[in-house]
Amino acid sequence: MAFSFDDVPRSKGAFLEPDERPRLLIEALQTAGIKQAAFFINPGRITAHDNDAADIAAYARAGHVLANHTAQHSRLSAISASAFLADIDAAETWLKNRPNYRPWFRFPFLDEGQKDKVKRDAVRAGLGKRGLINGYVTVDASDWYMEDQAIAAAASGKLMDWNALRDLFVESYVESANFSDDLARRTLGRAPVQMVLLHETDIAAMFVDDLAAALKADGWTIVTVDEAYRDPIAQMVPDVEFADGTRTQMLAAERAIGNRWYERNDRKVAKKLFAERVLRD
Numbered sequence: 144m145a146f147s148f149d150d151v152p153r154s155k156g157a158f159l160e161p162d163e164r165p166r167l168l169i170e171a172l173q174t175a176g177i178k179q180a181a182f183f184i185n186p187g188r189i190t191a192h193d194n195d196a197a198d199i200a201a202y203a204r205a206g207h208v209l210a211n212h213t214a215q216h217s218r219l220s221a222i223s224a225s226a227f228l229a230d231i232d233a234a235e236t237w238l239k240n241r242p243n244y245r246p247w248f249r250f251p252f253l254d255e256g257q258k259d260k261v262k263r264d265a266v267r268a269g270l271g272k273r274g275l276i277n278g279y280v281t282v283d284a285s286d287w288y289m290e291d292q293a294i295a296a297a298a299s300g301k302l303m304d305w306n307a308l309r310d311l312f313v314e315s316y317v318e319s320a321n322f323s324d325d326l327a328r329r330t331l332g333r334a335p336v337q338m339v340l341l342h343e344t345d346i347a348a349m350f351v352d353d354l355a356a357a358l359k360a361d362g363w364t365i366v367t368v369d370e371a372y373r374d375p376i377a378q379m380v381p382d383v384e385f386a387d388g389t390r391t392q393m394l395a396a397e398r399a400i401g402n403r404w405y406e407r408n409d410r411k412v413a414k415k416l417f418a419e420r421v422l423r424d
């Protein structure tokens with residue numbers, strides 16, 4: 144199992160000051176024994192008035208690696224292939240000579256063109272031409288959505304139970320990891336290195352060390368992202384009717400394997416759990 148963080152730099156969450164979050168996240172990764180995580184950067188969101196660029200440099204100095212998530216967090220289904228590739232190029236221009244840069248690309252929203260195979264293939268060819276591989280992800284439990292709900296709760300003056308939030312986050316990601324492991328075994332007949340999708344959220348920064356401890360207790364071993372992207376699953380290119388979702392989900396869809404979706408990525412389910420377990424009157 145390896146760890147990745149998308150949407151760097153991300154806007155403010157419910158709990159931490161913008162500068163506090165990168166420091167806490169670096170510390171938590173160290174505590175967790177996560178020596179090398181991947182940070183997928185949106186350079187178009189870097190602003191001069193806070194310390195975004197310095198924070199990203201600090202991630203690299205701490206041993207983590209930096210990769211491409213487009214400059215502006217573009218959604219492939221919403222724009223042309225050429226505009227999308229231009230946004231990838233804009234991010235590459237910023238990233239390329241940075242320390243610990245890796246030639247990996249993560250699709251924003253995990254949207255790889257959905258039903259439009261012509262567009263999908265144009266972008267896949269464009270990535271190949273640029274020497275970029277699609278930075279696969281397999282384990283998702285929507286930390287960004289928990290963050291959205293925490294922001295909404297804080298804005299409306301609702302109290303949240305900190306321990307319950309931690310437990311919900313940890314439990315959801317451990318469940319999702321085991322779900323994806325089972326799906327991969329049913330799909331590929333083996334257990335590839337799982338790649339966790341997190342975002343640069345307050346929740347991830349506060350609780351990723353608790354998550355790592357729970358995963359280890361559950362029998363998981365944490366490896367570097369370099370090791371993960373050497374797994375053959377990193378090079379697999381699923382041919383599906385709807386190019387969207389995690390690598391395991393798409394490989395399973397290609398092979399018509401059922402039960403592909405982790406239930407807590409359904410917002411209705413996630414919202415109900417957050418209300419029942421985290422919100423207090």
Ligand SMILES: [Zn+2]
Pocket residue numbers: 149150212216250251252
């Ligand atoms: Zn993203």
